[in-house]
Amino acid sequence: MECLVTPRLVLHPMSVEEALALTADEPAANTHWAPGYPTEADTAGALRYLETYEGRGDPRPFGAYEILRREDGHVIGGLGFHGAPDLDGTVTIGYGLVPSVRGRGYATEALRALLHFARARGITRVKGDTAHTNIASQRVMTAAGMRLVAEDEWLKYYAVEWTQDL
Template sequence: MKISAVATERLLLHPLSVAEAERILAGEPGDQDLWGDGYPGAGDVRANTGFLRGVAERGDPGAFRLYEIRLRDSGVAVGGIGFHGPPDELGVATIGYGLTPGVRGNGYASEALRAVLELARQAGAEGVKGDADVDNPPSHRVMEAAGMARVAADEKLVHFYLGF
């Protein structure tokens, strides 16, 4: 299934292929890849490992995949955003994201998240959930800025949700 890139005002969300995810895990950019300082990070490696495992177990996830966050003006990859897999039995997809330290604080994560939430809605999800560590208020602000509501918290995580 061919999934198109998603353009926002300042970003391009590039849908990752299996081959690209494998290169990220190997830490070996392809000839056309422009990786920013600190990319891929540990979170990108974890996310791409899960993406490859999900493709092996369930096949291509369509729109509910990982996307590389690229700066639109330069094409440089500065992070990733995407789904942990297709929506669950209730139609809810789980989201994750991360940016390299050098570009945090510019609103890129909220911009990317808003675009991916709309993508999930258009692809038929009933809602999207995400969580962040209790001691990560910047990530809480990202989800809130994208329209997700804080719905629960425990000693480790704050949980967010947006229904469609």
């Protein structure tokens, strides 16, 4: 599977071997982790990918991706889909960066690339959520083109929808 490339980032589709290495807190061969990687969210994403792989087969291209900074090749975070699209063409996404690189627009750049990727593959709706207190994540989803569609006492829910026409 091919990587998604943006001006400053490479979104690398995670393999089973890479997910196993991440959950063991050991970089895969030829992988360089930025300080603070993996976070608990990265480990949770890798575990979700492995569970999906074991239960339903390889979810790629709707699996987990590592976010690499092009300038030095370091893994600075992760993002991806929580699983394959449902019957209505909807997917749910998640993302995160190590603290040392936050505030530089990397999350928005990565999420825009993932949304473009989803739309190009016929996805009609992408959903995401975040805590009320996570203002940075709310700004990322809004900047990437998602809009607030609902909220409850714990979370704010965002989505973007497209017609089939590109």
